[in-house]
Amino acid sequence: MDDGHADALYRWGKFERAGRAYEEILRKDPGNVRAARRRGHVALLGNRFPDAEKYLTMALDLAPGDKETNRLLADCYTRQDRFALAAPCWRLAGEEAYAKQFAAVRGRPYxxxxxxxxxxxxxxxxxxxxxxxxxxxxxxxxxxxxxxxxxxxxxxxxxxxxxxxxxxxxxxxxxxxxxxxxxxxxxxxxxxxxxxxxxxxxxxxxxxxxxxxxxxxxxxxLLSTFDYAGRALVLRRRTDEAVRKARAGARPLPLWLAGEHLLHTEGSVAGSATGVVALNLGGTGEQVAGISANTARRLGVRVDRDRPMAGYAGGQPVVAYPCYPKEVRLGGATAEGAYCYAGGEDTLGQEGFYKLADIAHAFHKPYTVTLDFTGMNVYIAPGGRRRARVS
The missing domain is CATH 2.40.70.10 (Acid Proteases)
Incomplete structure (x- = not known):
């Protein structure tokens, strides 16, 4: 098993298989910093904290000054509210403001x-x-x-x-x-x-x-429900009973958390195979989803290049174009022929894996979306006040 095969699995969102591939690399080459870091990152995507700490600590022992490993380990500790451990990792990752903020929290946070x-x-x-x-x-x-x-x-x-x-x-x-x-x-x-x-x-x-x-x-x-159809934000302490009620018979989709706060799950666009998509809740915009220019070309999605739209993403200027894929799908929830946008040439993000699409505010309007960060599942159900197509 070589690094290239493991990296390809990771890039295309085959995270479980990628994790096993990195483990195989480490069995043969225990000093492989990159494999240890990536194996830890795979665990962190699914909030599997013991594995994340094990492999990220291994990577840090091999390369103590590595900024990327320190950032991942800082995120791992932050998600667990272990701020005293997170603060020095944030500092070594070059995030001095975060380091000072988390060090300033006294007692139990949240x-x-x-x-x-x-x-x-x-x-x-x-x-x-x-x-x-x-x-x-x-x-x-x-x-x-x-x-x-x-x-x-x-x-x-x-x-x-x-x-x-x-x-x-x-x-x-x-x-x-x-x-x-x-x-x-x-x-x-x-x-x-x-x-x-x-x-x-x-x-x-x-x-x-x-x-x-x-x-x-x-x-x-919390167990967080974004009831778009019912126009409400519902927050609960996470219990098994609360999850059972919140899922409302919806089929669970995987939930991955990357880049400290960015949500991802599985979806498809224009009849494509299922792939990793960003799951954006809240925010602004009339679009159902955003895709890259490369994805639009590959899937034959019509793009209206006569109507460029200037805006900002992450505080930086971007240009996008209206496009109209025949379908955007998350599990059984769909939007057909809806307004989307195409922008940027690629969808390989800083996290190192490809995104098929960014699912945005308008997609969710007929639905209720629940996030379970313990089971790491997303539940999307039709809203009670609006008719939604769910197959």
Whole structure:
């Protein structure tokens, strides 16, 4: 078994087979840093923390200064709320702001009080809004998006809550310079659930239409249901009974978590074979999905290149074009002939595996999507208030 075969399996999302291939490499070559790191990364994608720690620690013993390994191990500890171990790894990964923020959290983070919360959406478009309370204050308007990590609040809310920055960072995004600030929040109340002692961030740029954004780090502490059809965000303590009720007979799809907060599952586009897709919940946009220009060409998807769309992705400028695949599918949930976009030449992300598509906000509207970060499954069921096609 050579590195090339194992890497090919990994690139194409055959994660279980890739993991076994990397193990075979390590049996023959115990000093192979890359194989150890990749084997640990495969485990981390599925929140299999003992295996992730085993192989990432092996890789770090072989190459203590490796930034990529330190970042993966920092993420592994962060997901388990082991911030004292995460902080030095973040520092060695070159993320000084994260290192200072997690080191500043005293006591047990993400303390959960309450068992269940149903937060009605104040609106759905251009992005969902719910109400939440910061440090016992009056309700504020929060959006959510699983393409961001932690909890963010506006500079105004940070000042009202008496937050102090333990770290700051200068970035270039959206055509300008933005200063980011990092601190620790005492309390976030989401209906019947309160979270205490949680990392929080804010910037010097004020958002006009909301007071903050809830990211994946909050959602992976709970059994999180995005009831698009019923216009509500439902949060529960994770129990087997809660999972049974939430799945509502839906067939489980795999859930992978990469890049600290980016969700992935299995899907298909335009009759393609099933492949890895990014699962984006919340955010903005009318499109059902995004695909690369290469994917559009390979699958024969019609792209309207006469109507370029300029925008931003990850704070950086991008150009995309409308396209209309005959079908986008996640398990039994489908969107047929719906508006999508094509942009970029490739879909090999920083995580090192190919994405067939980014499934976006508009796809989910007829459905209810539940994320179980313990079983690492996604459940997509038709909504009770809207008719949805499920095969």
């Amino acid at each position: 303390q959960i009080h309450g068992d269940h919360a149903r937060l009605p959406w104040l609106r759905t478009d251009p992005f969902p809004l719910v109400e939440a309370s910061v440090n016992g204050g009056p309700p504020k308007r929060f959006t959510f998006y699983t393409r961001v990590g932690g909890l963010g609040v506006s500079a105004k809310v940070a000042a009202e809550a008496g937050l102090s920055a333990v770290a700051k960072q200068r970035i270039e995004a959206f055509g300008g310079v933005i200063w980011l600030y990092y601190g620790v929040l005492e309390s976030l109340r989401l209906g019947g659930i309160e979270l205490r002692n949680i990392p929080v961030g804010w910037s010097d740029q004020e958002a006009e239409e909301h007071d903050g954004m809830i990211g994946t780090w909050v959602f992976y502490h």
